[in-house]
Amino acid sequence: MRKAFLLFLVSIFIGLTANAQFWKKVPQVRFPVIQPVNTNTIDLIALNPLHTKNINQAVVWGRGRYSQDLEEAAIMKDLYHTLRFRMYPEAIESFNQLITLYIEESRYSEAKWYLLQIIYFGKKSNNNFAVVNGMVSLGLLKADIGEYEQARQDLLDAKDICFAQKMNTQAIDIDKKLKVVEAKRFANVKNDVQYAEVFENKKG
Incomplete structure (x- = not known):
């Protein structure tokens, strides 16, 4: 009976000795701090925010046949009016507009003809x-x-x-x-x- 009691005490002591390890302060292992990501680009944007820029570059489009015909018709209408009322200075101005239009379109024969008209009406009006x-x-x-x-x-x-x-x-x-x-x-x-x-x- 006495031996059994001693064995019981020894077993308790060994158990307590083993469990005592959990009560000890275990030092924490600190891993290296993870370096932050490269924020140069972010900082650059923060310091120099992006601004949308409106590019107002003029785009020159070639005129189509339809717009040329419309312009020619409008000039002709004014020309007929000025010739009807013998407004020769205004008629000469219309001739010049037609000549410019025809040269742009490489219609040289028509341009030459209207230049002759300018000469004719210039002489008629002593201009x-x-x-x-x-x-x-x-x-x-x-x-x-x-x-x-x-x-x-x-x-x-x-x-x-x-x-x-x-x-x-x-x-x-x-x-x-x-x-x-x-x-x-x-x-x-x-x-x-x-x-x-x-x-x-x-x-x-």
Whole structure:
């Protein structure tokens, strides 16, 4: 009986010794602190917030055939009205608008015809400036399409009118345009010669 009691006490002591480990303060193991994510981009946005920018860049669209026809019809309507009431200065302005439109569309024959109308109505209304400007414009247009001799003659005729009407400033300006026409003619002849030489070399 006494031995049994001693064994009981020994077993309790061993149990208490083993359980005493739970009462001891176990030091916590601290793992390295996780580094924060790179916030450079976030900070940059915070310091410089994004702003939407309105780009008002002009977009140039080519005019369609329909809009050109509408413009031509409107000019023609005004032209008929001015001619009906013999409003020649206004008619010349309408002619100029038509000429600009036709040159943009490469309708050179019609542009030339309306330049002749400006010259005609300029003479009819004794508007020497309109006559000279019409002849100069006609000459430059002919030069652009390769009619160099006719262009030169139109400019010379306009120069004669300037001398007769003492329009010396316009005469000096026409001299400059004559040089431009001559330069175009020379450049065209030079290109023709070069083309002929290349053709002959290929042929040979």
